[in-house]
Amino acid sequence: MIFLGPALALQAPAILSVPDPASPDTCVAVVVKLPQLGDEDWQTLELIAHVLPDGSMTYTRQSVLQLTDGHRVHVVLQRDALILSVEAPSRSSQGALKVISSILTEPALVQGELDDGIHDLLNQKTRYFDEEISRPKFSLSAVSSESAVTLFKRIIRPDRVSIAFGGSGSFADMQSKWADLTAGWQAQDDDSFQDLTPPKLALSEDEVQTLVLHGPEVLPSTGQLPAVLLATYALGVGKGSSLFRIPREKHGWSYLQSSFLSPTLAGWEPRLFVAALRKTFTENMISDLRQDLADDVKSWSEDDRTRALQMLEATLTRGVPYGAIWLGDGPVGESLQDRTEFSDYWMMKTGQPWDPQKLIDICESVDLDTLKTTALKIVG
C-alpha cells in the first residue's frame, strides 16, 4: 500500500511510504522537481550533485558513514529531477533522516569541496552513453560557494520536494521526526531562472561511439505512454528485440544496444542506442538502421507484442535488470533504494502512486496495430 500525504502543499513536501517489512533497512529518498535550467545553471547543479554525497555542514562524510552503518548518500541528477537518498539499518533510521534533512537544509557547498569537485568533473572520462542521458560535458572552471548556495536554495525548496520512506520501520515515527528536523526550512522567494541557454551535448571522444534514434516526446497526461513504453520494449529490450536481432545478430555491429525512456522536463523521450567502435560506423549506418528497423516493425506479429509485454513484466516485477524505465544512468532495479527513489519520482512525475502491475495491465490493452504504428514513429 502506498500512502500519499499532502500532494501539492505549498511548503510541506509530499511524503510517501514504500513499506517493505522484510527489509532490514530503511531508505530515505528525496526527489526535487527541476525547473528548466540553462547550461551554466545545469553545470553548477551537476557540481552540486557531485559534492552533496560528502555530507553537510553538520555531518562530515565520516559521520554519515557512522550514522548509516556504512551507506553513502546516493545522488541522481537527470533532466527532470535531482534525487538524493540514503539507506541505513532500520535501527539507525533516525540517522538516515538526519543526514538527508541536513544536506537539504545546510549543504556543505564550501569552496574547497567545490574546487575539488570541479577538478573531478573536468577530468572525468566521458562514457559512451553520457550523451544519451543528456549529460553535457562539464566545462566550468570556477564556481563560487555563494553562487552554488544561491542556486541550491532556488532549486531545493520545500515546494519542489517530495519525500519517501522505504523499508521497515514506523512511517508515523519517521514522518514526525522528519517534521521536527525540517521545521525551519522555508523556500526563498526568488524562483526565477535567467539563464535559459539550451544545454549543449558533447560528443564522446572515446573510441566507442553511440548511434542514437530519438522518438517523439510523450507526456504522462496524454494516454500515449503505454503504447510508447511497450514499443520501446519491443524495439530494444531483450535479446528477442529488434535492436538485438538487427544491429547485433544480423550485422554484427555492436555488443551493446538498448532502448529506454529518457526523461524530459515534462515527460519522456524514447531513445534507441547502439554502442559501437568508431571504426564500425559507416556513412549509411543510421539510414540503414532506420530502414531495417522499420521493415522489422512492419513484420511484427502477436509474438512480438507478447514478448514485449513479458519483458515489461519481467523487468518491473522480477528484477530483470535491463528495463526501459531508467533512473539516472541505468534501469530501475529492485533494491530498496531504487524502489524508494522511483516511487517518489513517479509520484512527482505523474501524480500517481507507482504501481507496476497496474502499468503492465494498461499496456496489455495496446493492440498490435497501435504498437507497430507507435514503433514506426519512434524509428522515424
Add this chain to the structure above:
Amino acid sequence: MFATLALVYAIQTHTEEVSRLRTLLPNGAVVLVTHRPTADKLIIQLAIADKNCPETATSNGQRHLLEHLMAKGVHKDVDRRLELRGAFLTAETDRDATVFTLNLKPGDLDLGLLAVSEISSLGEQTKEDIAKEAEIIREEVALEDEPRKFSIAAWKAAFGDGGLDPMGDPDRLAQVTPAQLSELHHTVFVGANVRLLIDGDVDLDAATKEARPVLELIPDASYKQTSRGRGTSGSASIDIEGAARAAIVPGASLMETAASLAAALAVGAEIPGCFVTYTPTADYGLVIVGKVGDAHDMLHLIDTANPDQYFALGRSLAKEWVLNREAGSLGTIRALMVAGDAASHPEDILENLSQMGVGDFRSAFAKFRPGKAVSVVGQ
C-alpha cells in the same frame, strides 16, 4: 564413479529461512536446490568450471567465445523463446567458471531446465559464425571500463599467464576453428565441472529429481585439477590515471579472504570514487581496491590509516556485499563458489566475517600496503 550423495541443510539469512539440498551425481555434476519460500522469481544457474582447461596464452578467450555461442542455443533462438514466456538469460565468463543465469517466473522450472538442456549442447558452428562472434567480442572489449583495466593489470602482475583475462583477443578468436571449439566444449563440459543451481519457491526433492536427467548425460571424466599458484606481490603500470592495490587472497571460504574484502570495502566507502573488485574463487585470487583519476587520497589512507577504526564498517559492508550478490538478487557469488568447490558457499564468508577479529582485519589491511600488495600505478 562417485556415489550419489545428497546433503540437506537450512540457513537463516537476514530476512528469511531458506533450505538447501545439494546432490552429487555419479558423473561428478552437482545439483544445488534452494527453497526460498518468499521468492517472486525462479533463478536457475548453470556454472561450468574450467578446472581442467584454464586460460593459457594459446587458449585465451576461447571459453568466452564458447559461452557466446552456447548462449544462443542449438537453434540460435533460445532467447526469443524464453522471452516469449517472460524469462531472461544472461551469461558471463570469469577466470575460473562460466555462469549462465536464467530469471524465470516462479513456476517455470520445466522451461528453465529445457533451456539449460539446450544451451548445454553446442549447436553446429561455422567458421563464419565464429568470425562474426569474434567481431561482437571486439565490440565488447571496447566497452571495458577503467576499473576492469586496472584489474587485468593486477592479475597479470600477480599470476602471469595464470591470471589472464578471459575476454580474449578478437583477432585470435576469429581464427578458432569449429573443430577446436567443439573439442573445448567436450573438454570443459564434463560432470566434475558442471553445477546446476535452482533457487526459488520449489520443493527440494522434486526440483532435484527433475534436474537430474539434464545433467546425468554429461560424461564423467577424471582429470588433474590445476591451480594458478599463490601469486606474487609486485607492481604494474597502466596508461590510465589512477591507482589500484590488490591483496592476494586464498580461496573465498577462508578468513583471510573475508577480512581482505572487508578492508577493501572500508577503503572504498571512505574515499569517494573508489572501486572494489573481487570474484569469488576456490583458487588464489585478488581483492582489488582502486581509483580512477587522482588516487593520492586512497593511497594515503591505505598506507597510513589505523585499520582498527574501519573494522566495524568493513565487516558491515562486506556482509552486505555478499548478500547483494546472492542468486535471489541475480548475483553469481554462490554459483562461482560452488563451481570451484561444491562444498563452499557464501555463508562461509558471512561466518568468517562474524568471527573476524581486529587482528584478522589488521593483517588483511596490511596486505594492501607496499611490500605485500600488488600495486598498479596509473600514468
